[in-house]
Amino acid sequence: xEPVNLYTTPTCSQCAKTRAWFSAQGISFTDHNVVADAxxxxxxxxxxxxxxxxxxxxxxxxxxxxxENEVAAFLAEQ
Amino acid sequence: xxxxxxKLRLDIKIAALTVAMxxxxxxxxxxxxYGKARDEIIGLHQQDILHIAxxxxxxxxxxxxxxxxxxKARTWPAFKRMRGFLLxxxxxxxxxMPLSTLRRxxxxxxxxxxxxxxxxxxxxxxxxxxxxxxxxxxxxxxxxDPYSDGQGMWLSAYAPIKHPSGAVEAVLAVTYRADKIMTExxxxxxxxxLYAFAVLVVALVLSIVLARTVTGPVKKLLEAARSLxxxxxxxxxxxxxxxxxxxxxxxxxxxxxxxxESMAAREQLTADLRKTVHELEDNLKKxxxxxxxxxxxxxxxxxxxxxxxxxxxxRPALQKREMDVSVLFLDVVGYTRLSEEMDRDRMDYIIQRYxxxxxxxxxxxxGDINETAGDGLMIVFHxxxxxEHAVRAVLAARSIQSITRAINAEEAIIHADDxxxxxxxxxxxxxxxxxxxxxxxRFEGLGEDRYTFTATGPVTNVAARIVDLAGEDEILLGExxxxxxTDAFSVERKGEFSLKNVRDxxxxxxxxxxxxxxxxxAEGRKIMDEDVAYPA
Numbered sequence: 001x002e003p004v005n006l007y008t009t010p011t012c013s014q015c016a017k018t019r020a021w022f023s024a025q026g027i028s029f030t031d032h033n034v035v036a037d038a039x040x041x042x043x044x045x046x047x048x049x050x051x052x053x054x055x056x057x058x059x060x061x062x063x064x065x066x067x068e069n070e071v072a073a074f075l076a077e078q
Numbered sequence: 079x080x081x082x083x084x085k086l087r088l089d090i091k092i093a094a095l096t097v098a099m100x101x102x103x104x105x106x107x108x109x110x111x112y113g114k115a116r117d118e119i120i121g122l123h124q125q126d127i128l129h130i131a132x133x134x135x136x137x138x139x140x141x142x143x144x145x146x147x148x149x150k151a152r153t154w155p156a157f158k159r160m161r162g163f164l165l166x167x168x169x170x171x172x173x174x175m176p177l178s179t180l181r182r183x184x185x186x187x188x189x190x191x192x193x194x195x196x197x198x199x200x201x202x203x204x205x206x207x208x209x210x211x212x213x214x215x216x217x218x219x220x221x222x223d224p225y226s227d228g229q230g231m232w233l234s235a236y237a238p239i240k241h242p243s244g245a246v247e248a249v250l251a252v253t254y255r256a257d258k259i260m261t262e263x264x265x266x267x268x269x270x271x272l273y274a275f276a277v278l279v280v281a282l283v284l285s286i287v288l289a290r291t292v293t294g295p296v297k298k299l300l301e302a303a304r305s306l307x308x309x310x311x312x313x314x315x316x317x318x319x320x321x322x323x324x325x326x327x328x329x330x331x332x333x334x335x336x337x338x339e340s341m342a343a344r345e346q347l348t349a350d351l352r353k354t355v356h357e358l359e360d361n362l363k364k365x366x367x368x369x370x371x372x373x374x375x376x377x378x379x380x381x382x383x384x385x386x387x388x389x390x391x392x393r394p395a396l397q398k399r400e401m402d403v404s405v406l407f408l409d410v411v412g413y414t415r416l417s418e419e420m421d422r423d424r425m426d427y428i429i430q431r432y433x434x435x436x437x438x439x440x441x442x443x444x445g446d447i448n449e450t451a452g453d454g455l456m457i458v459f460h461x462x463x464x465x466e467h468a469v470r471a472v473l474a475a476r477s478i479q480s481i482t483r484a485i486n487a488e489e490a491i492i493h494a495d496d497x498x499x500x501x502x503x504x505x506x507x508x509x510x511x512x513x514x515x516x517x518x519x520r521f522e523g524l525g526e527d528r529y530t531f532t533a534t535g536p537v538t539n540v541a542a543r544i545v546d547l548a549g550e551d552e553i554l555l556g557e558x559x560x561x562x563x564t565d566a567f568s569v570e571r572k573g574e575f576s577l578k579n580v581r582d583x584x585x586x587x588x589x590x591x592x593x594x595x596x597x598x599x600a601e602g603r604k605i606m607d608e609d610v611a612y613p614a
Contacts, residue, residue: 009488011481013434035491051492052427 002059002078004029007044015054018066027075088296089289096285097278104274104281112270116263120233123259124221127235131252132219134167134177135237140247143179143239146191148201160192168194175232175253179239182206182214182249191248210236213249224256231256295323299330311338382446382460383531396531398517404459404471404509404559405538406445407545408436408478411504413453419501431489432503435481443474448532454545458516458533468511468562472589475507475553476567479592482551508545510556512537540584543577553589560587 004022006029008015022029032040034053048055048062056063056071063071142156151157164177178193187203188210206214209222213236221235233254238246295317302315315334317327387394410416417425433455440447440457444467449456457474461467486502493500514533521527532538540556548554560569568590574583 009492011435011484011488012431013438014430035488041492051496052431053492 001027002061005057006031007034007040007048007053007055007057009033009035009053012053014066018054018056021066021068021071025075088293089286092289092292093282093285096288097282100281100285101278104277108270108274112267115266115270119259119262119266120224123233123254123256124235127233127252127254128219128221128237130167130171130173131221131235131237131250134164134252135219135239135250137163138179138239138250140239140241143191144241144247147181147189149197152197152200157192161194164192164194173252174255178251179248180210180251181247188249207234207236207251209234210249210251212236213238214246217244217246224259231260233259292323295319295327299323299327302327302330302334306334306337309341311341381441382458396518398515398519398534400513401460401516401533402464402467402512403514403516403533403537404468404511405514405533405541406457406459406471406475407454407508407541408457408475408505409454409545409548411506411550416501416503428503432482432485435485436478439474439477439481443470443477445471445474448530456532456538456542460516464511465562468509468559469566471509471511471559472553472555472563472567475509476589476592478505479507479551479553483592504550506545506548506550507553508541508543508548508555509553509559510537510541510544511559511562512556514538536580540577540580543580544584544586547572547575547586551591555587555589557585557587 004027006015006018006022008018008031010033019029019031032044034041034044044053044055045051047057048064050064052064054066056066058071058074061074063074138160139156143160145151146154146157146160160179164179167173168177176193176195178195178199179191180188181191183189183203186206188206189201189203190199193199209220212218212220217238217240219235219237222233224231224233226232233256235252235254237250237252239248239250240246298317299315302313305313311334313334315327315331317324319327383394383396386396389395416428420428436455437447440455443459444461445457445459447455448458457471459467459471459474461470482503482505489500490502514535514537516533517531519530519532519534521530537556544554544556554572555563555569563569569587570590572586572588574585576583
């Protein structure tokens, strides 16, 4: 399983849904708070080219925003 | 087509059983036949020799014989005459062995009196032959069964030579070489065996034919049973036999017909079942579609309407009725300007980012979003306790205020080196409470009618005017709302205002502003300082 990195903020409700979904799937992940961690923010912008949260990075694949069906389909192909 | 082991075994079993039975029968019959033939042959020879002995004994001169005895008599005319007679009998009957007359001497011995044997034997004594004893003692002619002595096989006959008084003078012994009897018997035995073998060959051929006669119909039945097993219910089973196999075939045929009917019924049942399943699947798809429609519609319909329909799907209580409610209007300040400055994706993200949080807060406080416009929301709060829904409306506004500030702070950090693309969002709020008409409003158009579920009346109208008076981040309240929430919030009088389309001036109150800082408690979430790993 490729490492999963989430780039989130505390107030973002989509970010909370994303965390809950990965936990429910039994998939371990690392949650980076981009408003508290400047380096994480920099990485998020680098990998996604976006300042919108959440950003989901699974290996080399990057999703901006959380679309459950899209992420599930990608994981099913792995 | 290869022959099955079962058929081979059945053929062999029937043929072997038949041959075995025939072999046993033929052997028994052969033995019986041979035994009978042997007795007949021996009997004929016994009668022959007995007849010779008896006839010769009757022709003997008993008086003359009575005076003979010992070597001294061998020269007597009577001896010579009798010996000549015996030689003539031997010659006439082509006997190979000598004829002799024997006189009993004592209990168990006999003496040769006249013989065609060597002269030296005259007067010699020998043990009394057991078979000659009835001739001496009862005057009865006897004949022995064939016997062997190492030199050959023999038959001996003993005929009494009697005085006129009946007393036995002597016994005439005639011995017959019986070897030729055995030759005859051997030939008869060979013939019997030959016949038996021929019968066995015929029996073997017949048994194979018999076995095939039995297994032929069984083979047909076997093939029919295999066809049935493979699902061929059309093959007619016909065995022209009137025995048990024929009855079995008839039973098979009845079973085939029953199975055919059962299969037809089953296929019909399966077809019906498939049709029913298909219909059920169609219905299920419709239900799923309705569920999807319901889920999607629920996003556009006030939560209260959803609950009312779920409580009574056939007759939902949607008609207008007077209820005590609090109505909260919130507007995004400068929305039109923002939407002109930002690209559409960015604007969509902003709306989703802020309003998603607003919806959670509104739901948590029991509010129903009744109207949405590009820049604002109309939310109705209802609770049996009039004070409670007013407090919840203000609490929701307060929370939205805090969350907006928190999101603004986060977005400011994210866009710290990109300030040109970031505009803090400011919201203004207006709340009013009181009796209102809550239910369905119907708008009749030229095409189809339009229905909307909302709260209408002065309370709503005043709330909409109040929000127009509010400044950025300001929460304004109508007089009734302010009265109800003073125990929960710090409220100050803003002033008395004349509102558009409202007859009397309205006193407006303002909720004390939040401190100009973000607190963790206000946003209700913990801002983390470090990355957090979530194990699976």
